[in-house]
Amino acid sequence: MKPKEMKELEYNQSLERDILDALRNPRPIFWLAVLVCAGFFAIGMATWVYQMLKGMGVAGINNPVGWGVYITDFVFWVGIAHSGTLISAVLFLFRAKFRNVFNRSAEAMTVFAVMTAGLYPLIHLGRSWLFYWLFPYPNQRQLWVNFQSPLVWDVFAVSTYFTISAIFWYVGMVPDLAIVRRYASGIRKRIYSILSLGWTGSLRQWKHYSRLYMFLAAFATPLVISVHSVVSWDFAMSIVPGWHTTIFAPYFVAGAIFSGTAMVLTLVIPMMKIFRLEKYITVDHFDKIAKVLLFTSVIVTYSYIVEFALAFYGGHKFEEAHFLYRAIGDYRYLYWMMLFCNSLLPLTLFIRKLRRNILYLFILSLFVNVGMWLERFVIIVSSLAKDFDPYNWGVYVPKWPEVAITLGSFGMFFMFFLLFTKALPVLAITEIKEEAAE
Amino acid sequence: MKNKFSFDEKHKFLHKLEELVKSGVSTENINIFTPYPVHEAEEILKVKPSAVRLFTLIGALTGLLFGFFLTIWTSLDWPLIRGGKPIVAIPAFIIVAFELTILFGGVISFIGYLFLSRLPNVEKISEPEEHGNQFVIHIENEGKK
Amino acid sequence: MSSLQLRPAMLTIVAIAIGVLIVLIETVLQDGSNGNLLLVLAFWSALIQGPVAVVAAAEISLGKWIKPMKKELLTFYPLILFIAILFIFLYFKIDIYKWTEIDHQWLSKNFFILRNSILLLLSFILAHFYVRASLKGKSERGTLAVLFILSFVLTQSLVAYDWIMSLDYPWISTMFGPIFFLESFYAGLAISAIIAAFKLLKNNSEDIRKVMRDSALFMFGIALAWAGLFYGQYLVIWYGNIPWETNYFSVRMSHSPFREMMYLVIFILFIFPFIGLVSRKSKFSRVWVLIVSFSILGGLLIERLFYILPVIPLNGLWLVIEFILMTVLMIIFYRSRKEILKYSE
Numbered sequence: 047m048k049p050k051e052m053k054e055l056e057y058n059q060s061l062e063r064d065i066l067d068a069l070r071n072p073r074p075i076f077w078l079a080v081l082v083c084a085g086f087f088a089i090g091m092a093t094w095v096y097q098m099l100k101g102m103g104v105a106g107i108n109n110p111v112g113w114g115v116y117i118t119d120f121v122f123w124v125g126i127a128h129s130g131t132l133i134s135a136v137l138f139l140f141r142a143k144f145r146n147v148f149n150r151s152a153e154a155m156t157v158f159a160v161m162t163a164g165l166y167p168l169i170h171l172g173r174s175w176l177f178y179w180l181f182p183y184p185n186q187r188q189l190w191v192n193f194q195s196p197l198v199w200d201v202f203a204v205s206t207y208f209t210i211s212a213i214f215w216y217v218g219m220v221p222d223l224a225i226v227r228r229y230a231s232g233i234r235k236r237i238y239s240i241l242s243l244g245w246t247g248s249l250r251q252w253k254h255y256s257r258l259y260m261f262l263a264a265f266a267t268p269l270v271i272s273v274h275s276v277v278s279w280d281f282a283m284s285i286v287p288g289w290h291t292t293i294f295a296p297y298f299v300a301g302a303i304f305s306g307t308a309m310v311l312t313l314v315i316p317m318m319k320i321f322r323l324e325k326y327i328t329v330d331h332f333d334k335i336a337k338v339l340l341f342t343s344v345i346v347t348y349s350y351i352v353e354f355a356l357a358f359y360g361g362h363k364f365e366e367a368h369f370l371y372r373a374i375g376d377y378r379y380l381y382w383m384m385l386f387c388n389s390l391l392p393l394t395l396f397i398r399k400l401r402r403n404i405l406y407l408f409i410l411s412l413f414v415n416v417g418m419w420l421e422r423f424v425i426i427v428s429s430l431a432k433d434f435d436p437y438n439w440g441v442y443v444p445k446w447p448e449v450a451i452t453l454g455s456f457g458m459f460f461m462f463f464l465l466f467t468k469a470l471p472v473l474a475i476t477e478i479k480e481e482a483a484e
Numbered sequence: 485m486k487n488k489f490s491f492d493e494k495h496k497f498l499h500k501l502e503e504l505v506k507s508g509v510s511t512e513n514i515n516i517f518t519p520y521p522v523h524e525a526e527e528i529l530k531v532k533p534s535a536v537r538l539f540t541l542i543g544a545l546t547g548l549l550f551g552f553f554l555t556i557w558t559s560l561d562w563p564l565i566r567g568g569k570p571i572v573a574i575p576a577f578i579i580v581a582f583e584l585t586i587l588f589g590g591v592i593s594f595i596g597y598l599f600l601s602r603l604p605n606v607e608k609i610s611e612p613e614e615h616g617n618q619f620v621i622h623i624e625n626e627g628k629k
Numbered sequence: 630m631s632s633l634q635l636r637p638a639m640l641t642i643v644a645i646a647i648g649v650l651i652v653l654i655e656t657v658l659q660d661g662s663n664g665n666l667l668l669v670l671a672f673w674s675a676l677i678q679g680p681v682a683v684v685a686a687a688e689i690s691l692g693k694w695i696k697p698m699k700k701e702l703l704t705f706y707p708l709i710l711f712i713a714i715l716f717i718f719l720y721f722k723i724d725i726y727k728w729t730e731i732d733h734q735w736l737s738k739n740f741f742i743l744r745n746s747i748l749l750l751l752s753f754i755l756a757h758f759y760v761r762a763s764l765k766g767k768s769e770r771g772t773l774a775v776l777f778i779l780s781f782v783l784t785q786s787l788v789a790y791d792w793i794m795s796l797d798y799p800w801i802s803t804m805f806g807p808i809f810f811l812e813s814f815y816a817g818l819a820i821s822a823i824i825a826a827f828k829l830l831k832n833n834s835e836d837i838r839k840v841m842r843d844s845a846l847f848m849f850g851i852a853l854a855w856a857g858l859f860y861g862q863y864l865v866i867w868y869g870n871i872p873w874e875t876n877y878f879s880v881r882m883s884h885s886p887f888r889e890m891m892y893l894v895i896f897i898l899f900i901f902p903f904i905g906l907v908s909r910k911s912k913f914s915r916v917w918v919l920i921v922s923f924s925i926l927g928g929l930l931i932e933r934l935f936y937i938l939p940v941i942p943l944n945g946l947w948l949v950i951e952f953i954l955m956t957v958l959m960i961i962f963y964r965s966r967k968e969i970l971k972y973s974e
Contacts, residue, residue, distance in 0.1 A: 055492035058519060058617040140690075182558060190558035194566050194576040202580050206587040213594050220603075221520075228614050243598075244608030247615055249531065251601040252521040257534035258597040262590060268853060269586045275861060276579060283868045290869050293803035295861035348782070352803050356790070359735055360801040396775075479617075480520040483494050568870060575867050578860070 058479050061326070065473050066229050068321040072468050083461035090454010093447045094169055102172045104447045111430040111442035116170040117280075119452055121422045122305070123163035123459070124204065124277055125298075128270050129306025130156025131211060132338075134218070135266035138259075144334045146477045147327045150222075151317065151463075152310050153215040154470070158462040159309075160208045162455045167200070169451060196280045203276040210269055214262045217255070220245050222471045274302040281425065287368035288429035291356075297349035304342035304388070305418035307335060311411035313463060315404055317472060326473060329402045336401040339414070343392035346421075350389060364434055376441050377428045380420050387417020487623040490615070494522060497619035501528050504621065515622040517615040539596025540589055547588025551581030635965045643961060644711055647954050652718050654947050664941040665948050666722050670712060671792055671933050673955050674749075675785065675809070676926070677708040679817025681756050682781045685774040686814070688763060694843040697836040701824050702817070703763070704966035705959065706756040713749035717742060725941045728798040736795055745787055752780040764970060785810035793933070796940045800877050804862040811858060812929055815851045815898075818844050819922040824963070826915040826922070838913065845912040848902055848925065856899040881939055890935045897928030 049057075097104050107114040130152040137145035168174045180201045182191045191198045223242035230238050245251065278298035281289040311332075318327045357365040372381050391413055400406050432439050466472075491497040497518075505511060511529045518525065555577035563571045598604070635643060655666045680702035687695040695702070720742050723729055728736040755777045762770035786806035794805045825841035828834070866874050881887040905921050906912055937943070962969065 053492065054494065055617050062617075182554065188562070190562060192566055193555040193559060193580055194569055194573050199576075199579045199583075202583040202587075206583045206590075209587060210590045213590055217594065217597070224612070227612055228616065239609050239612050240604075242609075242612075243603040244605030244612065245603070246605075246608060246613045247517045247519060249516045249518075249525060249529065251603070252518065253526060253531060254534045254536050254597050254601045256521050256523070257536040258593055261536065261540045261593050265586050265590050265593075268857075269583075271854075271857060272579070272582060272586075275857070279864070279868075282865045285869050285871055290865065290871075291803045292805075292862040292865045293807065294865065296804075296807055296858060344779075348786075348806075349803075352786070352790075352806055356801045356803050359790075360799045361733075362799070362801075476520045483520070567868075569868075575860075575864055 054483060057482055061478060061482075062225055062229070062475060064323070064325065065471050065475055066226060068323070068472055069226065069468060069470075076464065076468065080461055080464050083457045083464060086453050086457025087461055088454075088457075090451045090457060093450040093454065094174075097169070097447050097451075098174060104445065106443055106445040106448055108440075108442075110433070110438050110440045111427055113170075113426050113430060114442055115423070115444045115448040115452055116166050118419065118422045118426055119455060120163050120166035120170070121277055121298075121426070122419050123159045123166070123455065124207075124274065125302035125305045125418065125422075126309045127156040127159035127163065127207070127211070127306065128274055128299070128302035129304075129310055129338075130154075130159070131214075131266050131270040132303050132306065133310065133335075134214065135263040135270070138263045139267060142334075143481055144331045146474055146481050147331050148310060148314060148335065149477070150219070150470075150474045151314055151466075151472055152306075153211065153218070154463065154466045155306075155309060155313060156211045157208070157215055158459050158466070159306075160204065160211060161462070162459045164204060164208065165455065165458075167197075196276065196283045199276045200280060203273045207269060207273045210262065210266055214266055217258060217262065218474060218477075219470065221247065221255070221476045222474065225475055226471060271299050274299045277302075281429075286429050286433050287362075287364040288372070288425065291353060293349055293352055297346070297353070300342050300345035300349065301388075301418060301421060304339065304346055305414065307339045307342065308411040308414035308418070311335065311339070311407050312415060315408045315411075317467060321467070321472065323473065326478065329404070332404060332407055333398075333401045336395050336407055339411075340392055340395040340401075343388060343395075343414075347389040350385070368429065368432065371432050372424060372428050375428065376431065377424055381424050381428075384417050384420040384424055387413045388421060391417075489621040490618040491620075492618065494518075494619060497621070498522070498524050498528065501525060501621060504623070505529065509623060513624045515624060517618075517620040517622070519615070519617045519619070522619075535600055536593055536596050540593040543592025543596075544585050544589035546592070547585040548581055550588065551584035552577060554584075555580050634968065635961060636968055640707075640961065640965055640969070644708075644958060647958050648711060648715055650954060651715065651951055654951060655718060656721055659944050659947050662722060662725055662941070663944050664722075664725055664937045665944055665951060666715075666719055667725065667792060667941075668933055668937055668943060668948065669951050669955065670716055670719065671788055671937075672930055673959075674709075674712045674788060675813035675816045675929060676820065676959070677705050677712060678752065678781050678785065679813040679815070680820050681706050681709075681760070681817070682778060682814055683817035683821060684763070685759060685777045685781070688770060688774040689778065694840060695821070697834075698821055698825060698840045699763070700966050700970055701963065702821055703760045704962055704969050706753070706760050707969060708958070708962060709749060709753040709756055711958070713746050713753055716746050716749060726795060726798070728795055736798065741791065745784075745791060748780070748784050748787060752777070752784050755780050760970070781813070782810050785813045793936050796937065797877055800874065802862055802866070802877075804858060804865075808855070808858050808862065811851065811855055812898075812932070815848065815855065816926060816929055818848050818851065819925045822848065822918050822922040826919045829915045841915070841918055842912045845906050845918050845921070848921070849906040849912075852899050852902040852906075856895075856903075859895070859899070881935065884939075887935060887939055890931055894928055894932045894935060897924050898932065 105114070105116070107116070133145050133152040134149040134156075138149075167180075168177050171177060180191065180198065182193075191201075220242055223238055224245040224247070227235060227238035227242050275295035275298065278294040282291060282294040284290060314327065315332075318324060354369050357369045372378075391410060394400050394410070427442050431441055489497075489500055491500065497516075501514070501516065504514065505528055511531075514529060516522075516525055516529075556572050559571050559573075565571065569576070651666070651669065659665075684695055684699055684702050686692075720738070723738050723741070726736070729738060755773065759770065759773040759777045761767075762773050786809065789805035789809035793809075794801065822841055822844035825837050825844060828837050829841060863878065866878060869875075882891060901924060902921050905917065911917050934943075
């Protein structure tokens with residue numbers, strides 16, 4: 047935050063310098079990190095090609111568990127995307143100033159996570175090259191897509207989500223790109239000049255900008271809720287025990303924001319350390335974001351309890367049997383691990399000292415990431431493994447292509463994020479200036 | 485009289501702006517450039533509210549209507565009962581209509597914003613106009629006032 | 630109206646008198662089993678807990694907007710105790726629940742009364758400590774606000790699952806809890822807006838105008854969230870199309886007046902506030918905000934009727950009297966806020 051004795055101009059210039067410093071001179075270690083991530087990404091892509099050539103049989107999914115790691119990954123990455131929108135749009139509408147230091151990287155995270163998530167339905171399709179059949183377009187088969195299918199809703203929800211978050215990210219970035227343009231030279235100046243669209247900072251531009259930003263935030267807020275609701279309805283629309291329950295939409299939305307907030311911490315804490323941005327991202331900011339994490343964790347726990355309790359309250363045999371299976375069946379270790387990571391461990395954030403301990407937050411965020419991945423895995427796989435008919439039961443274990451593609455998606459995500467930190471301003475400079483001036 | 489003023493600090497800039505408007509300079513002739521949005525300046529210059537909202541409204545309504553039209557028309561085009569639901573299953577179509585409302589609303593607002601603020605500006609891309617962290621007041625057509 | 634400002638001792642007597650009257654109505658004056666008491670409890674508990682929850686939630690999220698309205702909303706907290714005690718008398722009406730005829734571990738008469746009244750009592754105690762800490766500006770007010778909110782969510786969830794949903798046992802919907810505590814919050818905001826609007830009709834103050842604007846803004850947001858939850862619940866049941874599950878809605882949607890009630894509820898709790906409060910001007914218009922807020926409270930009542938009425942009959946005349954009594958009680962408590970909050974300080 048701005049020290050009192052500092053003049054506005056002085057502060058603004060030092061702010062620009064500090065943040066643009068992060069863009070300069072990548073050290074070899076940076077390239078090494080990019081290379082490692084790119085390596086994972088390449089392995090993942092190669093595995094996908096292998097799967098296409100050999101057929102879906104190389105993956106562990108089969109009857110009865112037709113949805114396995116791929117769908118888990120899809121839900122996981124869409125979930126990661128959500129807190130980006132929460133931080134940039136919802137907190138914007140609530141005028142919560144602490145968002146200003148997180149929003150740029152959170153929005154970048156959103157865009158990359160949706161890109162990663164978008165790959166999974168294609169990977170899962172098997173005949174990935176026919177993906178365009180998902181879109182409604184006039185064709186010689188004279189068929190339209192089934193608009194009653196949750197999977198088609200997904201197509202609309204996720205593509206809308208990607209478009210709107212990309213626009214939101216870019217619109218907010220244009221004024222900052224104009225700042226980068228001012229400091230850059232040579233070919234970089236050309237590129238940033240084009241990207242910043244000839245921004246001058248005139249009254250007219252700011253006027254329309256402020257309005258548009260507000261509207262996009264107002265659109266993004268219900269959108270983010272609808273997207274994960276639709277994802278949850280992929281499951282809830284069926285009548286499979288453990289999936290068919292009305293609370294799924296808010297439960298998934300809270301879970302998504304929970305996991306995404308954890309991912310923001312996972313990304314921002316090292317970023318802050320490496321680029322020495324402690325001056326701008328302070329412990330107070332982390333304290334507040336930890337509260338968001340705690341809040342969503344409590345909602346998720348509430349949903350776990352409600353789901354579990356009502357299964358027994360209603361006395362429906364299949365529901366009862368299913369929830370018992372989750373707790374003591376084949377996937378029990380994953381289930382208890384999930385409860386530990388998502389419900390128990392975050393409760394420590396009630397302690398103020400731990401909320402303000404950056405290292406602790408970082409470690410906790412890793413646990414939450416794991417826990418939330420497990421949550422989706424448990425929900426998806428255990429329901430399919432044991433549904434109504436004992437003749438139709440089975441156990442699913444992922445095979446190596448699924449693991450490789452999952453690692454590949456992490457590689458892709460982190461590679462994009464690393465490149466982002468060197469290509470674009472990692473903090474929202476203008477918004478921090480505006481906040482400091484008040 | 486000078487027709488270009490620049491300031492390091494917001495309050496000085498606002499002060500001068502107020503002075504200029506009071507001294508009778510037509511608000512239409514004043515151009516200002518700021519490093520971040522300054523809403524007080526909008527009040528001083530009495531600018532009209534942004535027309536972006538018109539684009540938003542039109543976009544959102546178009547999306548809503550198109551969403552329902554697309555789902556209902558394609559369902560009627562090949563009336564096939566799916567899952568025991570009515571051919572025109574409004575509860576399911578609400579979702580598609582909702583997403584398209586937001587998609588159209590967002591995209592058309594963005595286009596409207598680009599149009600209204602005259603971006604991208606080819607001239608300024610090839611030769612960027614920089615004001616740094618200065619708050620600049622620029623008065624045009626001094627003589628014609 | 631200043632005669633309505635009562636001292637705590639007098640207030641207690643009035644509350645007891647009203648409580649006794651309601652109990653008398655329920656046990657002696659009307660015969661036959663009906664859901665009057667349940668409706669009174671389910672509706673008024675939302676209106677009483679809601680305002681306190683709004684203040685506590687604003688406290689947690691460091692929202693300053695509520696400040697000028699704090700005392701006006703916190704004054705209702707002793708009524709949580711009133712509800713807790715009144716709830717015990719539901720024991721005499723317990724046969725409205727069909728599950729009393731079966732053997733169920735969770736749904737047994739004594740346990741049902743016990744857990745709910747204890748939880749309400751706990752909520753009252755937490756509210757008491759929270760209100761004290763909050764008005765004195767003590768440092769532990771944040772913690773107490775969190776605890777109160779937890780107890781609020783739990784009680785309102787039980788209102789949903791235990792009081793209302795179990796009428797249709799074994800029908801279940803996991804969404805009921807979230808819908809109910811969101812609605813209680815909705816009611817709290819509506820009350821905050823109503824108080825602000827009435828204050829503004831007397832004298833104009835910029836602070837109160839802002840409170841009204843912000844309450845209206847949050848009401849607008851909650852209208853959307855409510856629609857999301859309600860639709861989310863309906864869609865899952867409609868799409869799943871399982872007979873024992875869809876029955877709940879098909880009973881209610883194929884008969885008048887329930888069908889009309891459902892459309893009315895959707896209109897009042899979603900469409901009307903959404904369209905009515907979307908513009909900037911409307912959030913500053915006192916009369917308009919009053920209309921929207923009162924209609925929201927009415928909508929919440931109709932919604933509860935929509936759940937209860939198809940299962941058990943209600944006695945309209947006595948219900949009106951009971952509601953008038955409760956309204957008087959709320960107004961007296963609002964009027965006596967200075968005395969009440971002095972007592973807690």
